[in-house]
Amino acid sequence: MRLSWADERFRAIIWQVLIVGVVVGIVWWLVRNTQHNLEVRRIATGFGFLNREAGLPIGEHLIEYTPASTYARALLVGVLNTLKVAVIGIVLATILGTLIGIARLSKNWLLSRIAGAYIEAVRDVPLLLQLLFWYTIMQMLPAPRQSLNPVTGVFLSNRGLRLPWIQWQDAHSFALLGFVIGVIGAILYVRSARAKRMQDGQPRKVWPAVLGLVVVLPLVIWAGLGAPWQGDIPALRGFNFQGGFSVSPEYFALLAGLVTYTAAFIAEIVRAGIQAVPAGQWEAAEALGLSRSRVMRLIVLPQALRVIVPPMTSQYLNLAKNSSLAVAIGYQDIVSIANTTLNQTGQAIEGIAIIMAVYLCISLSISLFMNWYNARIALVER
Structure with a gap:
């Protein structure tokens, strides 16, 4: 490479350095301008507020949460x-x-x-x-007492959708983990059997192993750990339903x-x-x-x-962003x-x-x- 503007590689490097310099300069100006405006208005910055008590009620949460949480x-x-x-x-x-x-x-x-x-x-x-x-x-759906009941144990009202569920325990989690491991093992076994068939031309039965990994293994874990079999069926108690799995109107509509x-x-x-x-x-x-x-x-x-x-x-990206x-x-x-x-x-x-x-x-x-x-x-x- 020659240090001459006539050299194409030299020009490419110079243009890249200039563009990076402009981008860095714009970012630096934005950061400095933001810091100056915050200092003038005496606004504190930082993420220290994350450790403070929220006092914010949240109706739906997959993990344990109370307004006293951070x-x-x-x-x-x-x-x-x-x-x-x-x-x-x-x-x-x-x-x-x-x-x-x-x-x-x-x-x-x-x-x-x-x-x-x-x-x-x-x-x-x-x-x-x-x-x-x-x-x-x-x-616009009816109240819980007049809720729609298309299938036994399923209720649809202005309070949302209620479905039968199970009383989830640790044994269910281990059974679910066993099912996931079984599915992965079944996929690997099927691929291995297919590869061997391509080599020697001999067909191999894969369904017994797949059945054992995907069905039998989770059931053995379920029964071995003593997971309850009875379901949690929703029922009307007072002015609302108790039990089962609840889907809020907001989540259902979204x-x-x-x-x-x-x-x-x-x-x-x-x-x-x-x-x-x-x-x-x-x-x-x-x-x-x-x-x-x-x-x-x-x-x-x-x-x-x-x-x-x-x-x-x-479209997947649009759906994720549209959830906002x-x-x-x-x-x-x-x-x-x-x-x-x-x-x-x-x-x-x-x-x-x-x-x-x-x-x-x-x-x-x-x-x-x-x-x-x-x-x-x-x-x-x-």
């Missing part, structure tokens, strides 16, 4: 509430969107038109209005709005991915006598995933709790920084996982 624990509850919406919403939206996308391509005229009408109607209405719509519906809205976009992604598979794949599979459902499940969808996964990542609209219907996620925290403490910069950091971590986690999965299913040239 702000740090209150914010942790908000993070878990956000993750509860994002993770379950992504799973349900993927299932619903895939089904609607397949229905959009159905040869059944009525089914295809219904799917198309759903996609167009839902995508054209702002998400905030849809959340308010679902929340209004939940508030989840329903996010799932139905995101599923409409996922349906179009799935439809485009399926149509990207060459028609010859369909014809070859049908020539082998495979049914249309098996062709879709075994041949078309695995190839369509290479087209579906990249844009699907964007929960504050509009009173669901206490990280945005709602952080807003209340900064109003009580006056630590606006720290509160906003916490919200940004949480959503940044969630988005990066989703992106890393989807990029890893996309690399796993990508075609590898030989």
